[in-house]
Amino acid sequence: MNVFYEEEGTFKVGAILADNTTSLQVEAPHGKRAKIKAASVLLRFNAPSLSEFMDLAQKTAEDLDPNFLWECCESEEEFASDALAEEYFGHTATPEEAAAVLIRLHSAPMYFYKKGRGRYKAAPPKALEAALAGQEKRRRQAEQQTRYVQLLNEFTLPEEFKPLLLNLLYRPDKNSLEWKALETACAASKLSASRLLEKCGAIPSTHDYHLNRFLMEHFPEGIDFGALDTSELSDPADLPIADVTPFSIDDVTTTEIDDAFSVTPLTLGSFRIGVHIAVPTLGVAPDSPLDAVAAQRLSTVYLPGSKITMLPEAVIQHYTLCENQLRPALSMYLDVADDFTVFATSSRLEQIRVAANLRHDTLEEHFNEYALAAGNVDHPFGKELLALWNFALKMEAVRGKTNDSNNERIDYCFNVTDDHITICPRRRGSPIDKVVSELMIYVNAEWGKQLADSGVAGIYRSQGGGKVRISTSPAPHQGLGVSQYAWISSPMRRYVDFINQRQLVALLRGETPPYTRESESLQQYMRSFESAYEVYGDFQRNMERYWCLRWLLQENVSTTGAQVIRENLVKLDCLPLVARVPSLPEVPPETNVEIEISNIDLLELTFTAKFLRKVQT
Numbered sequence: 001m002n003v004f005y006e007e008e009g010t011f012k013v014g015a016i017l018a019d020n021t022t023s024l025q026v027e028a029p030h031g032k033r034a035k036i037k038a039a040s041v042l043l044r045f046n047a048p049s050l051s052e053f054m055d056l057a058q059k060t061a062e063d064l065d066p067n068f069l070w071e072c073c074e075s076e077e078e079f080a081s082d083a084l085a086e087e088y089f090g091h092t093a094t095p096e097e098a099a100a101v102l103i104r105l106h107s108a109p110m111y112f113y114k115k116g117r118g119r120y121k122a123a124p125p126k127a128l129e130a131a132l133a134g135q136e137k138r139r140r141q142a143e144q145q146t147r148y149v150q151l152l153n154e155f156t157l158p159e160e161f162k163p164l165l166l167n168l169l170y171r172p173d174k175n176s177l178e179w180k181a182l183e184t185a186c187a188a189s190k191l192s193a194s195r196l197l198e199k200c201g202a203i204p205s206t207h208d209y210h211l212n213r214f215l216m217e218h219f220p221e222g223i224d225f226g227a228l229d230t231s232e233l234s235d236p237a238d239l240p241i242a243d244v245t246p247f248s249i250d251d252v253t254t255t256e257i258d259d260a261f262s263v264t265p266l267t268l269g270s271f272r273i274g275v276h277i278a279v280p281t282l283g284v285a286p287d288s289p290l291d292a293v294a295a296q297r298l299s300t301v302y303l304p305g306s307k308i309t310m311l312p313e314a315v316i317q318h319y320t321l322c323e324n325q326l327r328p329a330l331s332m333y334l335d336v337a338d339d340f341t342v343f344a345t346s347s348r349l350e351q352i353r354v355a356a357n358l359r360h361d362t363l364e365e366h367f368n369e370y371a372l373a374a375g376n377v378d379h380p381f382g383k384e385l386l387a388l389w390n391f392a393l394k395m396e397a398v399r400g401k402t403n404d405s406n407n408e409r410i411d412y413c414f415n416v417t418d419d420h421i422t423i424c425p426r427r428r429g430s431p432i433d434k435v436v437s438e439l440m441i442y443v444n445a446e447w448g449k450q451l452a453d454s455g456v457a458g459i460y461r462s463q464g465g466g467k468v469r470i471s472t473s474p475a476p477h478q479g480l481g482v483s484q485y486a487w488i489s490s491p492m493r494r495y496v497d498f499i500n501q502r503q504l505v506a507l508l509r510g511e512t513p514p515y516t517r518e519s520e521s522l523q524q525y526m527r528s529f530e531s532a533y534e535v536y537g538d539f540q541r542n543m544e545r546y547w548c549l550r551w552l553l554q555e556n557v558s559t560t561g562a563q564v565i566r567e568n569l570v571k572l573d574c575l576p577l578v579a580r581v582p583s584l585p586e587v588p589p590e591t592n593v594e595i596e597i598s599n600i601d602l603l604e605l606t607f608t609a610k611f612l613r614k615v616q617t
Contacts, residue, residue: 002050004043004057004099005036006117011103013050042102042118045095053096060100064088066108069101073112073122081105081118110135141177148181153188157200165202169194169209170216198603206602210546211303214539223308225293230314233283235328242331242350244274247381248321249436251413252359256300256309256492257321260329260354261439263384269338271387275443276329276352280311280319280492281502286514290315295525298532300493303543305416311492319492323357330501330508332443340394345446349508356381360432367431389431392438399441399481412576414547421547421554423575440489441480447504448474448486456507457517458486459496459526470496470530472517496529542605548577549600549607557597561615564591570609579609592617
């Protein structure tokens with residue numbers, strides 16, 4: 001005797017070796033023996049043979065139309081498979097015919113719901129209609145996916161991919177048909193998704209590829225300010241006009257001019273230095289729509305050739321310290337003796353009219369080490385610049401930073417014009433840099449002290465043990481050599497400065513400051529700023545790396561000098577670009593070498609560097 005039984009959702013046949021009522025010992029056609037439950041048996045038969053039985057049952061099942069079988073059933077009632085088999089064949093079904101019906105019912109779960117051993121129920125018409133529609137949809141999707149994969153394998157971008165490119169590149173829906181096709185094509189071609197899409201012509205600009213990745217994550221709603229109302233910016237009417245002649249010093253691309261300086265002679269060789277800071281907080285009220293957008297952005301984002309401002313252009317133009325325009329300013333005046341020591345300070349809100357916006361590229365021709373060595377700065381503001389230079393030297397010495405090695409570091413200016421990149425090195429300790437940085441350090445430290453001494457909350461930066469921290473408690477900044485340091489001098493570019501200025505303005509005007517040290521909003525702004533500032537900095541460095549690689553291609557550089565930093569890490573000459581050189585022999589740091597550049601990849605921002613030789617200096 002043979003049996004036809006079900007085991008783990010699969011139909012099998014076997015010859016009975018032993019029948020123990022509740023269980024059977026059977027032998028499969030290939031000779032394997034197994035113990036099965038008697039309840040699993042669906043049919044018992046003597047003929048045909050085991051192998052013939054399954055062949056006949058499978059072939060008969062293939063000829064059965066599940067739709068016709070479904071129409072033969074009473075839709076509301078359960079039924080036994082052998083009853084359906086008898087009705088279908090018009091006679092008592094043979095074992096192989098009964099098995100064929102079971103196989104067909106089991107293989108058509110959309111048509112028939114299994115209710116027990118050999119028992120089924122026909123699917124309701126609406127449920128069947130929906131299931132068949134879903135099946136058809138999946139069939140069409142499978143065909144569509146196959147077509148997508150075929151096109152991608154030919155490096156042709158399917159038309160349907162075009163409106164989805166940003167999502168496919170940066171935020172893919174891994175359940176989507178397009179992503180599954182892209183994933184399949186990537187596996188076949190052994191390429192990353194971005195590389196495959198690039199080969200399909202979907203990334204016409206590698207620059208925009210990197211920029212859009214950042215924007216998609218951090219500015220998903222775009223960088224425009226929308227319909228933000230900036231028409232009602234107004235400043236206090238009682239601000240006096242300062243009797244000084246200020247000038248600013250900035251890079252040629254700067255539009256958010258936050259600071260300006262003035263020098264006014266006093267008696268007996270003393271003079272008064274004015275540091276004047278733009279005051280956007282006068283027109284942007286706490287929790288206003290303008291304040292909300294600044295608090296969301298937290299900082300201006302810089303990248304070579306472009307920037308994403310923290311404040312709308314209308315606000316910037318209203319408060320930027322542009323020349324020949326009367327602008328509100330938060331001023332600190334330093335009364336300086338003839339030995340350049342400060343003997344009095346005062347702070348006030350006022351209006352100033354900047355006489356000139358000096359720019360690095362033209363000022364450096366007149367205000368440099370050679371002019372200072374000669375003791376004569378040939379410039380309309382030469383006397384003022386010379387006084388500021390001597391004051392900066394004094395303040396640097398007071399801070400104990402005269403021999404600071406950071407002054408010898410090289411910074412780089414990136415200028416992008418019509419997709420052409422110029423990268424110019426600038427020594428960090430140049431006279432222009434030293435004057436501006438020393439004055440900013442002084443006012444940020446002094447205003448931070450005023451906030452702390454008055455019990456007004458502020459956000460401070462401190463440094464100890466090599467780690468920079470940001471907190472609401474004043475603490476020494478060892479790197480700068482000051483007792484406390486609060487960013488206040490760039491309120492149009494950093495939201496921390498904006499908050500601190502808001503607190504300081506309230507103090508000077510005798511008003512209640514918007515924030516206390518325990519304010520949850522102050523703590524949240526501080527944490528959010530720190531996180532955003534780090535992300536923005538990483539993005540800027542990433543884009544600078546991109547433009548460095550573009551410069552190497554643009555200038556057709558195949559070999560260049562470099563200096564060893566440590567182990568096999570080197571920094572290229574004339575560029576802020578570092579690389580690993582696996583072939584570099586063991587040499588001490590600061591060794592000058594020549595390397596070969598190849599395989600520049602603007603998508604992955606990588607290149608190959610090969611050691612050529614050591615360079616004697």
